[in-house]
Amino acid sequence: MSSTAVIILAAGQxxxxxxxxxxxxxxxxxxxxxxxxLAVARGLRPACTVVVVGHQGERVRNHLAGADDLTxxxxxxxxxxxxxxRRCLPALAGFDGTVVVLSxxxxxxxxGELARLAAHHHERRAVATLFTAVVDTPGGLGRIxxxxxxxxxxxxxxxxxxxxxxxxxxxxxxxxxxxxxxxRRCLPDVTRDNAxxxxxxxxxxxxxxxxxxxxxxxxxxxxxxxxxxxxxLDLAHASAHARRRVNEALxxxxxxxxxxxxTYVEGGVEVGRDTVLHPGVCLRGATRIGAGxxxxxxxxxxxxxxxxxxxxxxxxxxxxxxxxxxxxxxxxSRLRPGAEIATGAHIGNFVEVKKSRIGAGxxxxxxxxxxxxxxxxxxxxxxxxxxxxYDGANKHKTVIGDxxxxxxxxxxxxxxTVGDGALIGAGTTVTQDVPAEALTLTRAPQENRPGAGKKYxxxxxxxxxxxxxxxxxxxx
Numbered sequence: 302m303s304s305t306a307v308i309i310l311a312a313g314q315x316x317x318x319x320x321x322x323x324x325x326x327x328x329x330x331x332x333x334x335x336x337x338x339l340a341v342a343r344g345l346r347p348a349c350t351v352v353v354v355g356h357q358g359e360r361v362r363n364h365l366a367g368a369d370d371l372t373x374x375x376x377x378x379x380x381x382x383x384x385x386x387r388r389c390l391p392a393l394a395g396f397d398g399t400v401v402v403l404s405x406x407x408x409x410x411x412x413g414e415l416a417r418l419a420a421h422h423h424e425r426r427a428v429a430t431l432f433t434a435v436v437d438t439p440g441g442l443g444r445i446x447x448x449x450x451x452x453x454x455x456x457x458x459x460x461x462x463x464x465x466x467x468x469x470x471x472x473x474x475x476x477x478x479x480x481x482x483x484x485r486r487c488l489p490d491v492t493r494d495n496a497x498x499x500x501x502x503x504x505x506x507x508x509x510x511x512x513x514x515x516x517x518x519x520x521x522x523x524x525x526x527x528x529x530x531x532x533x534l535d536l537a538h539a540s541a542h543a544r545r546r547v548n549e550a551l552x553x554x555x556x557x558x559x560x561x562x563x564t565y566v567e568g569g570v571e572v573g574r575d576t577v578l579h580p581g582v583c584l585r586g587a588t589r590i591g592a593g594x595x596x597x598x599x600x601x602x603x604x605x606x607x608x609x610x611x612x613x614x615x616x617x618x619x620x621x622x623x624x625x626x627x628x629x630x631x632x633x634s635r636l637r638p639g640a641e642i643a644t645g646a647h648i649g650n651f652v653e654v655k656k657s658r659i660g661a662g663x664x665x666x667x668x669x670x671x672x673x674x675x676x677x678x679x680x681x682x683x684x685x686x687x688x689x690x691y692d693g694a695n696k697h698k699t700v701i702g703d704x705x706x707x708x709x710x711x712x713x714x715x716x717x718t719v720g721d722g723a724l725i726g727a728g729t730t731v732t733q734d735v736p737a738e739a740l741t742l743t744r745a746p747q748e749n750r751p752g753a754g755k756k757y758x759x760x761x762x763x764x765x766x767x768x769x770x771x772x773x774x775x776x777x
Contacts, residue, residue: 304398305419306481307347308389311335311405312355312376317532323357325405326364327536330543331567331585333364334530337408343370344412345401345419351392352405353385381499382475387488393481399423400484402477402502409526409539410476421519422478429483429509430517431456432474434524443473443503445518453518455510456503460496471520473503474527483509543568551578579615597631605636608644622654625661643678657688660703673715674699683709683727690715702737 315324555574573592597615608626621638639656649666667684697715708727720737
């Protein structure tokens with residue numbers, strides 16, 4: 302059994318966020334803050350993980366409902382961090398190891414740094430170890446007071462601090478390791494005798510110091526990663542930091558980012574080596590891009606799986622679909638959920654594909670809509686082709702066989718099937734099944750009237766000239 306337990310504090314309202322969404326559910330670079338903190342905590346392989354919820358606690362519980370390794374504790378009302386941890390003690394009954402306390406709004410913390418904190422705590426045989434950070438603007442954060450030799454003495458909350466203490470730039474990051482016995486002994490004695498009228502968890506640290514026990518204050522390597530998110534501005538700064546971290550990791554793995562500052566890749570996205578991402582590319586969700594691809598400027602991918610050697614000419618929107626190897630798309634393609642594009646197919650400019658399979662080597666190059674369609678291999682779809690899949694109440698399927706040629710400005714009114722090798726002439730409206738290798742036309746006969754075109758144009762020009770003359774006279 303692991304000698305570590307984790308408590309994650311996620312009960313706060315986050316009033317400065319000015320949001321109806323619980324603070325810990327706000328996303329940093331596409332991933333909810335609480336999810337990022339949990340992922341780091343799991344790296345410790347804890348014996349148990351307790352999540353403290355309060356404000357809109359049900360929403361936080363629902364968000365984490367799929368995780369079966371969590372215990373939830375309610376903190377209502379929210380009376381401070383000491384009160385939150387005290388409420389967790391029953392869930393830790395019988396546990397006698399190290400309790401790691403994290404905040405659910407510190408999404409940038411690194412697993413390696415948390416492991417370093419725990420290792421330092423054990424090596425020094427400390428009863429309490431905390432992370433600190435040196436920041437330019439400590440604001441309302443608790444200050445770290447050290448003696449002349451640099452040894453930790455105490456934490457003073459900003460609202461309780463004297464002017465000389467407010468001038469300190471080393472702050473408490475709110476990330477702790479405690480021996481479980483220390484929490485059980487000291488938390489019942491923590492009071493609300495302070496400026497905020499709350500139970501402060503740092504008071505436990507002060508009690509340990511008073512007992513002359515070993516207490517360690519360890520500076521975090523990258524201070525920005527140890528800071529909490531308390532406002533929309535903090536959220537933006539954290540997201541920028543997270544994106545930069547992701548982009549640097551991608552480049553280190555062999556991905557080319559033409560302009561990293563304008564490339565948005567969310568945490569969890571995978572990109573293969575020798576792929577090039579142009580400026581403005583946005584990759585979100587569970588997207589996986591293969592090796593040797595080129596994603597053009599300002600294309601957006603969400604929950605898409607892309608094979609090797611795909612080329613996107615840019616400005617495409619791709620969501621919830623699968624693209625096989627060596628496919629060419631864009632510019633301005635839209636691939637909607639359920640689209641499956643087979644090897645070597647082409648999806649061109651201003652083409653929309655929804656819940657359809659486009660066969661290997663098939664081409665839909667211009668100004669077309671393909672919806673609820675099963676398309677075979679080697680099909681050529683002319684410009685302006687539309688699959689009419691919706692009758693106002695229900696969606697219907699179009700089936701197109703292999704090696705079909707569809708002329709421009711064709712409408713396929715579903716449900717309809719086009720057999721292998723069929724040829725559909727331009728301007729055709731297909732309302733019945735087309736046999737294999739058939740030629741299908743539904744054009745009205747063309748009629749030519751000699752001289753009628755000139756007469757029409759002459760009359761139109763005369764009317765325009767008359768209007769212009771009348772307008773000129775009205776101005777006089």
